[in-house]
Amino acid sequence: MIGHAFMGAAHSQAWRVAPRFFDLPLRPVMSVLCGRDAERTAAAAERLGWAEAVTDWKSVLDRDDVHVVDICTPGDTHAEIAVAALDAGKHVLCEKPMANSVAEAVAMAEAAERAAQRGVRAMVGFSYRRVPALGLARDLVAQGRLGRIHHVRAQYLQDWIVDPAAPLSWRLDKEKAGSGALGDIGAHIVDATQFVLGDTISEVMGTLVTFVPERPLASTHSGLSGTAATGQTGPVTVDDAALFLARFAGGALGSFEATRFANGRKNALRIEINGSKGSLAFDFEDMNVLEFFDGTEDSAVAGFRRIMVTEPEHPYVGAWWPAGHGLGYEHAFTHQAVDFVRAVAAGTDPTPTFADGLRVQQVLAAVEASAESRTWQQV
């Protein structure tokens, strides 16, 4: 695994826990963790449970005992590492956003296609697909319980930089992060809605805004938790918020909003879908629940149902606890690891593929182009 910050911890937990609750055809071994700083990487390996720690990711690709490379670094390094790993015959799980540009994503998708011909697999880490409630949402749409889809309303609301005194981190640096709210969290709602609908976005019209263009520099490394302010400030080079309207190929109309300035909303990934036969609503802040309106029922008793998505027949849930005993954020990563391992063992492509990741990247690029041109943009 390359990288050991927030995502590194989540992925480590996934590899550790997956075989304890799910029957896996292959048993993951947590062999080597790779980071930039030797000391910090060694400490992380100890804490997260990796057998070894190294600082040169290229060295990992030469090892015969490494079959899977799990990429948890900032977006600017994804393309290089992923292409090299695939070309070296390693299966790759790559965190989202897949890349910082469409060009990089194209290269990655091509590498994945080449690799697939040799039985080597690639997957993008859009973890929210593996939240049981969104899996159930997809199933209900696929079963036709919503009929023709008219509306998609998707928001990803956070507030962690609403304070203008919050320091510059790598996530606010276009070089490292590619974009701001758009790529970080907007990418999630693009993928999640396309996944639930089984449809793709064909056209967008959007706008990007940076409410606080200058922020204090953190003292040393550019980590999320960069501390001691230096008194100096630097420019925020990414968007604080991204809003866009969208049309899906199948005719649905979408309204998307990704922001880090929604005061009081901590991780509110919300999706509401209205179809001719029914509707769905989801909010990650209440992640074990899916609301479902069945419009075919007698209107005297129709209403949005609060489905506790904790029944054994719900996606992934049977492996865990009895009904009503909810799951948490990290479980989606465990499910992702499970699906990845199963696909690799079965010799099939795990989803979302790099081609799926490319399609998300193209939507993000179209939003950026639209924000520039102030008009609709085809994807």
Place this chain on the structure above:
Amino acid sequence: MIGHAFMGAAHSQAWRVAPRFFDLPLRPVMSVLCGRDAERTAAAAERLGWAEAVTDWKSVLDRDDVHVVDICTPGDTHAEIAVAALDAGKHVLCEKPMANSVAEAVAMAEAAERAAQRGVRAMVGFSYRRVPALGLARDLVAQGRLGRIHHVRAQYLQDWIVDPAAPLSWRLDKEKAGSGALGDIGAHIVDATQFVLGDTISEVMGTLVTFVPERPLASTHSGLSGTAATGQTGPVTVDDAALFLARFAGGALGSFEATRFANGRKNALRIEINGSKGSLAFDFEDMNVLEFFDGTEDSAVAGFRRIMVTEPEHPYVGAWWPAGHGLGYEHAFTHQAVDFVRAVAAGTDPTPTFADGLRVQQVLAAVEASAESRTWQQV
């Protein structure tokens, strides 16, 4: 109408509005308002829309142009007025609690029975029965959608005297009010649950508590809005909270709680019912909604539905606004007036009858007896 405080205003609004939205076989005329103080009664009549104001309720019973007497006074006067009015051949609508004692309630029920033989009608004002969501609840239970009822959980939570500095009002005086939370709001949940279940409480075990036994005296009259404190205090002679367990004749187990000390709960009349086939939940603080769980559904999509009880086919709703345009507190009083007028015109007994009111009174008395004896009490 006798009385012109909180309930007087609600009842006046009901008589005024009912014929504007509902087809009534008889048109109510708001002829005379009766109060204790001539000046204040005259002002109230003017404001509330009554043609005349008087101070002697007995004089009203002699008038030929008065066909209905609506009693909105404190509970200690209900029995005398109601019995006299019924004996005088006037139809009677009497606010709850019907009386301050079982003896009074018995006398009233007997008077109502005598009157009914002469075509004169009597009704108790348990207005919450006329909230559309509770009407729908009763319909669902009656249709068997809940199956055998196992549990009833009923709470009536308010907080208006949680501040120990809140003054003594007539509602805290046993002489006037009969009891505290028990008779004032506990009576409502007893009636509402018996109504929704179509069943009666047969046995109770309860306790009464007075958290603040002494309170400042209000200066002049004992109105709800008693002002300028005198520096003196007086004893609270009623309960601040009443809790009891109950068994219904049909086998359901009930848990009841009425309190004026639930900080932050303003008028939370809550009822939850669990049956072998489904469940219901209601909270008056969200009065246009009934939650319904249909346990016969596929568990993958089952969940408590939030039914907006604003559809034309819901009880009373068709006379009002389009779906989604909710009703308020006072609408239940309008519905009560409608049902009363229709029953009188049809020559049938409006419900809840005085016999129903007596049964509620017997439950309250059994709770008091149980609090005294510290054991279960038959109703």
Place this chain on the structure above:
Amino acid sequence: MIGHAFMGAAHSQAWRVAPRFFDLPLRPVMSVLCGRDAERTAAAAERLGWAEAVTDWKSVLDRDDVHVVDICTPGDTHAEIAVAALDAGKHVLCEKPMANSVAEAVAMAEAAERAAQRGVRAMVGFSYRRVPALGLARDLVAQGRLGRIHHVRAQYLQDWIVDPAAPLSWRLDKEKAGSGALGDIGAHIVDATQFVLGDTISEVMGTLVTFVPERPLASTHSGLSGTAATGQTGPVTVDDAALFLARFAGGALGSFEATRFANGRKNALRIEINGSKGSLAFDFEDMNVLEFFDGTEDSAVAGFRRIMVTEPEHPYVGAWWPAGHGLGYEHAFTHQAVDFVRAVAAGTDPTPTFADGLRVQQVLAAVEASAESRTWQQV
């Protein structure tokens, strides 16, 4: 009052009830109701409580006993009636949308300005401003409790024509209605957000869509409840849904959506506002509640508060019931009548003025232009 359908009933209730709960400097007299059909108008007058019924609205303007004209007709007639009434020296309360075009709205605003110089007043009926929770929202913003406003998220979701078999009504006819969801309900969220923010929309980018372009013709008159289908269909000439992004003059970013195709949402007028110090959220389906997040609090105890907007100190609430006893849809109309009468008596302009109404109309026109041009449009 001109018109006696849905809005006619709501306005009648307002005039009837306002003086019973509020101290008014003038007492409204419900003298004459005007409609197109003599028989139906007479029946409506009887039911709604108007002394007289006429069919020629111009005749009303000649009467000395008429001081106020309340316009509740479809939008295509507003301009003509309102201008004539103002010019005839009658105070005017005009239902929203104020007009079907900017040109009409300009003429009306000019007439209002002329009239104001003679002490004659004009007001547009954006009733949701008078929902206590939105009044409180405006107060909190005005007090600076939200700080600098970053985001406005406004939706007005209904579902009454999601069924393709729902008949053509005048509301789906561009001639009569001007536009569809945009003018009917989109206008409300434009006004409500501008009201709460105390700011105006300066630029928009939007799209309009008609999901069901052809619908069955209702047999006779084009009323909302047009029945017996004829087998024939006709074209829907208005939008089923309108989505737009917006910038406010003060820098806030807005996302707006008005639709009649949100299955299961009956009257969900939702507004969420995020500022640098706090946030607000409102949903008309739970109209007595305002959610407020105070971002200045200790984060260990911060959270969206569910404020029951039923306290005596909340806007308009003191005139009604005790805390926790909620209001309904029609109360906003009563508050509107109260404010109108008070302004007329005080010789001041009631708000929203016709100039405010014009500004809303300009936003709607800019959305239409943007949908046409596929680019941003200045208001």
Place this chain on the structure above:
Amino acid sequence: MIGHAFMGAAHSQAWRVAPRFFDLPLRPVMSVLCGRDAERTAAAAERLGWAEAVTDWKSVLDRDDVHVVDICTPGDTHAEIAVAALDAGKHVLCEKPMANSVAEAVAMAEAAERAAQRGVRAMVGFSYRRVPALGLARDLVAQGRLGRIHHVRAQYLQDWIVDPAAPLSWRLDKEKAGSGALGDIGAHIVDATQFVLGDTISEVMGTLVTFVPERPLASTHSGLSGTAATGQTGPVTVDDAALFLARFAGGALGSFEATRFANGRKNALRIEINGSKGSLAFDFEDMNVLEFFDGTEDSAVAGFRRIMVTEPEHPYVGAWWPAGHGLGYEHAFTHQAVDFVRAVAAGTDPTPTFADGLRVQQVLAAVEASAESRTWQQV
């Protein structure tokens, strides 16, 4: 660890995960799993990650490499194992309910006291204490934010045996389980409320009911997931539901309900507390949220706040994910393991102690006695 069913899996996950997120002074080693059936125990050890599997729990006590015994068996075996383990110098973590009788619990508490003198520690597994929201609740009460506590409303609602065809399991057998809903889930709300209040229950009045007295026998072993019905039935010897009123030593009044027949409620452990200064509400079905009403605020903006208990400063949360990324059911077990290890390392008694467990057992026994005697019972 002794036992490898539901609780065995939860405890294994705790031991595995705790050192990966928390700094622990000692590193847990998952050495040996003990069960009744050799084959099934071996399979469980493999799956759950234990190095060895044995079938004789006594053999474990002789081993020098075992320092901690974690008891996850049915309640009838707790006393014997725990006392032996403590006497053998092993630290003990024992699942709740601590025992099946007060006598057993007394013996265990005495053994724990003896052990403590030799530095050997004992703890009962009331895991819900370690849900961050309930930790925050306790903190707020301890800080005096609620003032004097008037009301406690606690419910633990499940529905897993509402179907009369659900088979007899060991949990419905008084021999194995001691009691039904009372000891299984009622024990949790007794402990949780005593924990949050920092107070103890002094007197109770309750009732127990068995709605379905006869159930199908499962074919072979008495596991939770007992399969193939035999056609025969057996008696349910425990309660399906337990309700009781309670008085706390500090004067608060409690209403408790534990049931397995609340159709649609899956694992609704709900606690509402009302004090003179504020209130709290919690529902495990939304476990990352605590609702808090601050009654000292200006009533115009007071309301129940939905605190997302996912901030770094909330109990245990700092070790996990960023704000808004919720935890799940099993995290409470991880926190329990953390606190246990830290207390053992620090040479202090982890809480809840066996003395705390005994006190819960005494409350349960008083409820049973009260159900028998039909009167109040001192604890």
